[in-house]
Amino acid sequence: MLISALPVIDQPARRVGALLEHVNRQLRQHSVPALETLGVRPRHVLALTVLRDTGGSSQADLAGLLQMDRTNLVGLLNELETEGWVERRRSPEDRRRHLVELTAAGGELLSRIDFALAAIEDHVLSALDAAQREQLYELLRQAANLEAACTESPDC
Amino acid sequence: MLISALPVIDQPARRVGALLEHVNRQLRQHSVPALETLGVRPRHVLALTVLRDTGGSSQADLAGLLQMDRTNLVGLLNELETEGWVERRRSPEDRRRHLVELTAAGGELLSRIDFALAAIEDHVLSALDAAQREQLYELLRQAANLEAACTESPDC
DNA sequence: TAGATCGTTTGTGTTACGTCAATCATCTAC
DNA sequence: GTAGATGATTGACGTAACACAAACGATCTA
Known part of the structure; x- marks a missing residue:
């Protein structure tokens, strides 16, 4: 009787995760068609953005930043390099490493992407x-x- | 000469999309193992959360909310219903429609999920x-x- | 009653992963 | 100089989560 009368802590969780996922999905659904016209995929945008924001990165670091398996990152970078959006160069400090950087073309592409996605974000x-x-x-x-x-x- | 001396508007875009995706990925990577121990997948969490937050929904509406193909939603709901986390009932107003709602078990599961994910969010x-x-x-x-x-x- | 809607099943195809194994080039420590 | 570790690569395999299409039965609306 006394135990059942104790106040129950029943706070709703302020969990961000599902909301993030939800908004992210909305943005993605709207973005994909626009990105298609630019010949770009969502995962391209993510890598290009991270490369721009970091000024370049080794592949191992990039894989960590993107929370992505290094084998799959190789495939992604192959796509980006084929398109001329990024460039891989051997690090002078450790020739096992690549330094991956945006090319000028990659930077321009990202500007176009930014423009298209800004409108979508305005909407969503x-x-x-x-x-x-x-x-x-x-x-x-x-x-x-x-x-x-x-x-x-x-x-x- | 005069034209080249004009100030160039060169504001970096305040684009949320890639940041959202980035943080979302981080959360997801960390969440998946915890969810696995609960026998739950990320897309389950999303649907369960939306159902809780809306108090229930028709399937068509739910598909829209989740930005998900209605065929795939059927599969998802089949999983959730099989586990006893949701219940589908014919709408009295339109028997073509299902009203989808969380069961008590579904609500309890979501509490457990919330608890696990809260710790992960604290970290990430x-x-x-x-x-x-x-x-x-x-x-x-x-x-x-x-x-x-x-x-x-x-x-x- | 015809056409539309809702949910369902089935099938096909794509994308984006994770994981593994093996390899070569390069580095580090001894 | 050598063994072991590291970074990147290729190729293979498998999974999950979609999109999309077709067809169908039940139900609704005009």
């Missing part, structure tokens, strides 16, 4: 005003930046 | 403090809510 995220959009961007950027450190830790 | 999103996490949650929730309306519009 129209429930948020400009300040909120900015806020969301900064929060995600901050969250993503720590993830970059996860390539250094086997526990990540 | 550790670059954000509690207030920022809350902020992110609210922004995403707001963004996601308008998306719900997209089931009503062929342009979405």
